[in-house]
Amino acid sequence: MSAPLLAVEAVSKLYAGGGLFGRRPPLSALDRVSLTVDAGQIHGIVGESGSGKSTLARIVTALERPSSGRVLLGGDDLHGLPAVALRARRRDIQMVFQDPYGSLDPRQRVGRIVAEPLHLVVPKLSRAERTARVESVLESVGLAASDAMRRPHEFSGGQRQRIAIARALITRPKLLVADEAVSALDLSVQAQILNLLLDLSEREGLAILFISHNLSAVAAIADVVSVMYRGRVVETGPSDAIFSDPRHPYTRALALAEPALDRPQSLRRQTAAARDVVSDGPAETGCHYRSACLIAAPICAEEPLLRQIDPNRRSACHFAEALGSKFIDYDASVQTV
Numbered sequence: 001m002s003a004p005l006l007a008v009e010a011v012s013k014l015y016a017g018g019g020l021f022g023r024r025p026p027l028s029a030l031d032r033v034s035l036t037v038d039a040g041q042i043h044g045i046v047g048e049s050g051s052g053k054s055t056l057a058r059i060v061t062a063l064e065r066p067s068s069g070r071v072l073l074g075g076d077d078l079h080g081l082p083a084v085a086l087r088a089r090r091r092d093i094q095m096v097f098q099d100p101y102g103s104l105d106p107r108q109r110v111g112r113i114v115a116e117p118l119h120l121v122v123p124k125l126s127r128a129e130r131t132a133r134v135e136s137v138l139e140s141v142g143l144a145a146s147d148a149m150r151r152p153h154e155f156s157g158g159q160r161q162r163i164a165i166a167r168a169l170i171t172r173p174k175l176l177v178a179d180e181a182v183s184a185l186d187l188s189v190q191a192q193i194l195n196l197l198l199d200l201s202e203r204e205g206l207a208i209l210f211i212s213h214n215l216s217a218v219a220a221i222a223d224v225v226s227v228m229y230r231g232r233v234v235e236t237g238p239s240d241a242i243f244s245d246p247r248h249p250y251t252r253a254l255a256l257a258e259p260a261l262d263r264p265q266s267l268r269r270q271t272a273a274a275r276d277v278v279s280d281g282p283a284e285t286g287c288h289y290r291s292a293c294l295i296a297a298p299i300c301a302e303e304p305l306l307r308q309i310d311p312n313r314r315s316a317c318h319f320a321e322a323l324g325s326k327f328i329d330y331d332a333s334v335q336t337v
């Protein structure tokens with residue numbers, strides 16, 4: 001088996017504690033996160049606000065350093081590279097952010113905005129080559145070559161996100177990190193951008209780390225999904241298996257709370273209540289989810305490691321194997337466990 005394009009190995013991130021004289025304890029934003037992304041694969045990261053998704057994105061794109069652990073891109077330890085080598089590798093990883101309004105300089109023409117990363121990574125391109133690349137990348141994201149002459153305010157939100165994607169693609173990256181890239185868009189426009197990303201992945205072999213709190217968007221696009229909860233990956237596996245047969249109670253709660261899914265009302269209310277409890281409490285030892293978990297037991301005071309539960313799946317729940325495969329059986333599985 002060939003090595004993955006991206007390997008995140010036991011990455012942790014601690015932020016210094018705030019408060020008077022920094023007296024609060026350090027905040028663990030990421031706790032030994034490991035995952036891989038193969039060339040051409042779309043790996044979805046899902047989790048609620050504060051689970052560490054953006055911190056992971058910043059570390060993978062080398063905007064921030066991990067406190068411990070490694071990020072390997074094509075086998076190179078990204079954070080161990082000398083500055084010059086890191087700069088050269090930057091062309092291989094590009095990022096698209098949430099806000100298609102704030103991320104584009106309104107004073108500049110689209111052609112200049114899209115060409116900007118080229119100045120850093122391939123500064124010796126001639127003007128004609130640069131123009132040709134800009135026009136071709138605009139067309140590859142469904143815009144017209146002539147749009148290069150227009151300014152961002154002349155475009156809709158969806159089109160602006162296409163411009164942001166074009167800017168990310170201009171260096172011909174191997175990996176695109178999309179952090180909440182469709183979250184600010186209307187539903188119909190979200191679908192268009194998701195289709196564009198899928199198409200780019202298939203057509204150009206682009207690998208995508210697709211980060212979102214929106215389960216439906218992740219389910220629609222990802223081959224593989226990692227579910228994050230309070231800085232830890234709690235479950236990972238193929239997208240369809242994760243959402244149809246979740247093997248962690250938190251994934252189950254997320255899936256049940258998704259309005260697009262037709263689940264019994266009583267169960268949804270129960271799940272929503274559980275999520276409210278989760279978001280507040282302090283980080284604990286053992287399973288972070290246990291204070292909100294419907295099947296918590298004394299053993300959950302011991303940290304459940306992310307472990308292989310079948311050839312493709314890993315879960316960090318002591319009861320992963322016992323969890324039933326049907327949402328409707330959840331009450332029954334609570335009793336069984």
Ligand SMILES: Nc1ncnc2c1ncn2[C@@H]1O[C@H](COP(=O)(O)OP(=O)(O)OP(=O)(O)O)[C@@H](O)[C@H]1O
Pocket residue numbers: 015016027028029047048049050051052053054055056213
């Ligand atoms: N620079 C920082 N300094 C201190 N704490 C930080 C910093 N960046 C993030 N955090 C904290 O780390 C935790 C994870 O934040 P992060 O933004 O990665 O989560 P997220 O899942 O992306 O959430 P959201 O979708 O709301 O951005 C949060 O508790 C956040 O307050």
